[in-house]
Amino acid sequence: MKYILTSAIIFLAHVVLQAQNIEVTGVIKDTLQNPLEYANILAVPDAENADMRFSITDKAGNYLLKLEMNQTYEVTVSYLGYEPQTFTLVTAETDISKNYSLKESLNQLTEVELHYTPPVTVKKDTIIYLADKFVTGEEHKLRDVLKKLPGVEVDRDGNVTSNGKRVTKVLVEDKVFFTGNSKLAVNNIPADAIDKVEMLDNYNEVAMLKGLKDSETLAMNIKLKADKKKFVFGDVEAGTGIKKRYVVHPNIFYYSPETTLNFIGDLNNTGVKSFTFRDYLEFEGGFGKLMDDVGSYFNLFNSDFSRYLNNNDYKSNTNQFAAGNIRQSISKNSDISAYVITNNAKIETQTETNTAYLDNDTPFIEDRTSNNTVNTFFTIGKLTYEYKPSFKEDLSYNSFVKISNNDSQGFISTINPVQNNQIATQSDIKNINLKQQVSYSKKLTDSHTGTLEASYTFQNNKPVVNWQTNQQILQGLIPLETDDFYTIRQTKKIKTHVANAIVKDYWVLNSFNHLYTSIGINAAFDNLYSNDVQLLSDGSINNFSSAGFGNDFQYQFVNPFIGLEYKFQIGIATFKPALYYHVYLWNTSQFNDKDSKSKALLLPQFSTKIEFNNSEKINFKYQLQARFPSVDQLADNFVLSNFNRVYKGNTSLENQLYHSASLNYSKFSFFKGFYLNVGTNLTKKIEQIKTVTQLNGIEQFNSEIMFNQPEHTWTVNGAINKKIRKISYKFKSRFTYNDFYQLVNNQTNLNISKGVSSTISAESFFKNWPNFEIAYTKDFSNYQAFGNKTKFENNEIFTALEYDFLNDFIFKADYTFNNYKNKTAGINNQFDNANTSLFYQTENSPWGFEMGISNIFNTEFKQQNSFSSFYISDSKTFIMPRIFMFTISYKL
Template identity: 20%
Template sequence: MPMNRFLKFSGIPSHCKGLFFLIAALNLLVISTALGQSGYRISGTVKDSLNKAIPGAAIEVITGKDTVKGNTDYRGRFAVIGIVTSEILLTIKAMGYLSISRRYKFTPEHRSLIIQPVMDRDVNTLKEVVIKAKVIPIRLMKDTVEYNAAAYMVRETDRVEELLRQLPGIEIDNEGKVSAMGRPMTKLRINGEDFFTNNVKDFISQLPADMVAKIQVINDYGDEANFTGIKTGASEKMLNLVTKPGRNKGNFGNTSVSGGTNERYGLQTNANLWREKKQIGVKGSVISTNNAAGINRGISTGINYRDKLSKELTTSIAYSFDNVKNKNHQIDFIETLNTIGTIYTSDESQRNSKNNKHNVNWSLQSVGDKSYVQAGVVGTFLDNNDLFMGKSNQRGVIKQDQFNNSTTKDFSPDLNANVAWAYRLKKPGRNISVGVSAKNGTSDTQEDLNSQISYYGPGQASVVKDSVLNRIVNTRTLSRSVGASFRFSEPIGHRTDSLISRNLDVYYNFQLEVNNNDLLTRVNNNSSVGRVIDSLSTVYSSRFISHLIGLSYRFGAENLSYSLGMTAQPNLLVVENEHPVSRITRAGFNMAPVANMSLILSQNTSVTFTYNGNSIAPNLSQLQPVPNTRNLQNIVIGNPNLKSTFNHNASFTYQNSNLVNGRALMLGINSTLVKDQIVSNIILKRDTLNSLKQQTRFENADGTYSLDALYSWSKPFVENKFNVEFRGSIGVANTVSYTDSILNTNRGFNFAQAVSLRMNQKGLSLSAAANYTYSSNRYSLALGNLKDIQIYELNVNAKAFITPTISIGFDASKRINKGYSLDAKNPFLMNASIQKTFFKKQQATLKLQAYDLLNQGNYLMRSVSDNSIIDSKNSQITRYFQLSFNINLQQFGG
């Protein structure tokens, strides 16, 4: 029987490849039994002479007349199982390294070998010989999607950001934030190692694209999970860049100076020293703009240091400071439903804010063969000053005008610390881990609130009475929490000659949150200056204690891993109010299954599924029974009888790629079901003038859920010079709230569809896209009042290189808005730029940019909250011109 029928680096029999949606818990248990393999086994980690893992190295095992081929993963690891001959020839090859060929011999007593091969650099690579082979653009691995950078157009001056924009399933918004299949990228690594601050947005615009060999999008469960193999909770999307040989160190940095119309100017600079064991980075910037509301200015600076003190121990420390001044002018139109009609509110506000933020982050990590240790401390210090001025006109059920202004000062220091330890015991697969975390945060807020309300008589157009009230509110909040975790994993039926593992995992998490709140309200009217209002003041505390006890069965093979289990989550909420004296105790208990699965159906098809549940305690504003009168026409009163909320979350992902033509298909389904959701109960009350005002209370309610599906299909053609992509989403959601204590449901529907065409050639890049978005909301209190919006948008983006050093850029978009309550323009936006590069390596750039040439920009947004639909528009200057000069200094490799 051919050797490749025994193994393909997977351990999965061929009949598993037909599984897709019908995989369930019982099927997985049957599969795990069928996956058992016999014979010899060889595994290990391939590294270079500097102890760096070599991902993507080609592994070839010759055993008798059969040959098995594979590759190392992103950590340089490989494994071959089911070997039937006692003697083999192992060959390892990697670009830029001298190949290794060694013979190994097994014995009946030693049927498994673990090796650590070291590859030396090939300094005599013949650069004159170019061998062209079919490049595979996408490769699917367990928890990882890998893109081959060689399959995409990369110019000499391109940054990683330009490369990412070409990859199917990856999107970069206008602010430079990266997401994969709709989920944000939260961490950046290079060659599997943390990179400076791990900020994806900061470094994809600095690192050159030509240094990258592969780009990996990883479902990351954390370093401790990678060490122990126990993956619980939801994963995060991590971006890992695999560099070309010799490009894993260097110095890089840039300085940019810009100036433009409307008092725009900016200075940004950064410098980074990157060695294989040490990273040092500094940055600073000053940016100022003038919009319709006034001048916005931001000053920031930071420094970070990371050092690998030994083979296992790494430490890092970072500090940043931000000083921000913002002025914002906003118009809102709000439709609020209730049992007797609709309230139509027109709001116009201006907010001036100033804040200083200090952030300090220190971490220590040690990863060895047997033990894992991680410790960290994060401190944040925020000093905020805010000036607000606004007017509100209510019509419909309530007819009033309200004028508000307030000044707020807030100082909020927070300190977080955590320690985690994990250890692999003597028996393979048996490990233990413990962790402790603590948080201490305070907030000291002083508010000076002034309100004037103009009342209209029934059916009258003139004001019948004005009411003026000035309040001073002092709030002090102390929040403390401590958490602890314990995990133990016991292998079941472990065999040293097999890559298949079975484990029984037991884990326990404890969390204690304590909040103390001191609220003092004074009234400064002419007749009562500084008088304390007892009904609006309180001393208040709450304690939330939660336990999570879990038991799960975990199975792992090369191409299949899954975990099935159950969690029990008892919790206790204790609320104590000193004025008036009261004590509320609420106990809760939730049970939920735990499941996650990752399956490689074939070389080009993978499936993942995850489910988890979590409990959330109500916050102080939801619990506190003392009225919050910051908005006199919507007084908020908490409910100390609230239960904690429990969320059920599940997600499913299917990925398929064609290795021949590069076509890629990605499907995702996300769902949420909420039990005991904390919702608002908005009640209409009569005031002293027999007019109406709103009062918001809180209740628990069931019925909140959401289900979303999204897809991305792309295909390159003409040797990857062109690429077409279709992507879209469809979703339904149901939210619940109360209006006058009557349950009100809001059924929402969202649909989005986009098609884009990209062309990348050496002298020209061009992209065009068409987008359509539809969303609707239907309230049970007003079934005939369907609220929907539609957005049609066309985009074109082009960049042409007139000469090797001169390029011009142009982009345009036409947007049609339908369904907004506010006056919605249908803008046609046009931007243009021209740039010239200088010096031998084109390190400097002079660029002239023109934004919104037709001056038609406007910012519209719709949000839905409880029984209200809010349309918002910001007033900003969108047409401006800017000239910038940037110098980029970099040296990577030796």
């Protein structure tokens, strides 16, 4: 039964591909016989059950149309600024060759121009799709529309790519939609409201900085239909299922030229998470912006709040989500906008982990089971004011707030050669984060443009953690007093103030030479307090401060800098060498110990872009980067990290220093329905902060030192997509290599990890046949430590089917099969998952009805592996059980 869906999809693909087509080819030129790149050819069939066909010319003016045999089409050939040609074409059973010559339009506003818009318009860095030319009427959300646009893809998580490049910002009517993240847009904007989809490459929010300030942002701008530009639209879904399952999902949108109101709600206990870590990244400024400051990204990634957002596997999950957005035009030149996102969730998780500790002297195995119940609440808000009196001036102010409160209760059972123990855990983590940002840009003269960016951030984090057990833990590391039951409490308080400012002058010497000068300052002021104690049965407190525990640490960091960038163009290549001079001043203070240090660094950068044409590019970037330690790494008294770990910082730590370089090549062709993207990234650490571990069984003592042995991380990735007829074929692969040193029990060892992950897939885009997607992923990885190699392998097959039948029904199903192997340990596990639904809605009715089943086979867990500098783990993560749901939807 589990393989019926896969077999059916493969069979349907074979049957459908037997449909016969003929090819219409030729060249489109102007009257001077110059080829016209990106000319449109649209073939609209007379028969209602036949598909519309569409093509775009390549740089030589060639086009290829695949039409059905024995059909009559109305064919329109068009190019921006030229008079279109329309004619009737009757196909037989042989291929056709036909060339066209378009005349330049003397009057751009002729009657024909007003009544015809090309399905796709391609400019230097903009692609515009006319949605109505590609949709067939059964689409419900923006996601369904995007899947039918040539060169555009939407994955299962709601991420959008255009010709291989990922969309990182979403706009509606030129205004940012909520946080700008694609997931909220593609899953909620109704399909019938969409007029055009614009892909804007090298997007910059400040128009005057385009061509000056480098941007790799690809923005997607949704243009609404005329009758939706001042209209309330949206839908409401409500459903119930067996075992008290429920879902309520309202989406309400109001748009007008002056006012925008949006509301999205989601109440469910089906495991659906409406706000993810990637959504959070967009709130913090986007992945691209954060990766410019790697330290900020990793601090964000490792926060307690982010760890919750990253978790997608639960035994149970009750989720309450609401998001509201408003934008109001105050005047012709200014807008004010705000959004609030709030989420309240209760989740239960369970993992079973088999861990092999790799210490040469005493290798051993630990079996650990962890159960957790987590209650999490957060509210995120943003207020934005924008003032744009003219093209030459731009002002924006942003105010952010994030409030979160997470509490959890857990139970850990560990079985290892040293001990069998059970530990109960409790935690309560409260956090508030406030951030103010202002940016101002002004065209000073014809050749000078100035910008100012400044921000201030305040963060107050208050975690409290309890560990309870009936056995002593961390003996020799913490001064426990003998008791019937052991309760250990840790209280921490971290206050952070961060201020940043940069002033930049963009000097345009001429069209091919620019000179940019920057001056700025970064400052951070941190206070860390920690206290670890034992709560005794008689009510007294055993404070660990006598054993060197407890921190009251202050850290001040100031970094003034100046930078010079020279941007010049030679032919098709643009080069930008840069040099930044940084001065670093920092002070640390704990109790009576104070220390002050300073350092100056010269950090070079270099980038180049080679544009062969609009659709073929090479990008290269290099940076020498410095990253300074956090307050946690500097505080030099002991602190508990977990029930089996003690940590001690080091005030003598300085900066990490590493080289990073990337090279990317991309090419796409509408004419061939093809894109290619290949890239490689290399990071070499030359000075770094390294963790030193003393390991006793599963218990660890960790400290930090400066380490100057080089370590490398290298990745190579590639993706290729080719559309043949109505099938899109894709292949992507990623190779990773990482060598790093581990310092365990006074031994220094070089570890090496390698991995290859490859996926081959096919997806159909039929109008009158069932549509399918099938993908096969093969993962290889091996890890070398202490002279031993461990090999992992995973095979995954994914299949999906969507069939619109009898005009009013939509059937969907998907199936995933995994075969996981730890080849060294001889572990072999198979697990699969499947979901299905049947949706019914008549064409003219606002009501829709759906029956669905998730996790059809009631799969209990997923299998995965992980490794660190001294252990390798195989884990079972338990997931949501089978769920039956009946849902009713109403379209406003």
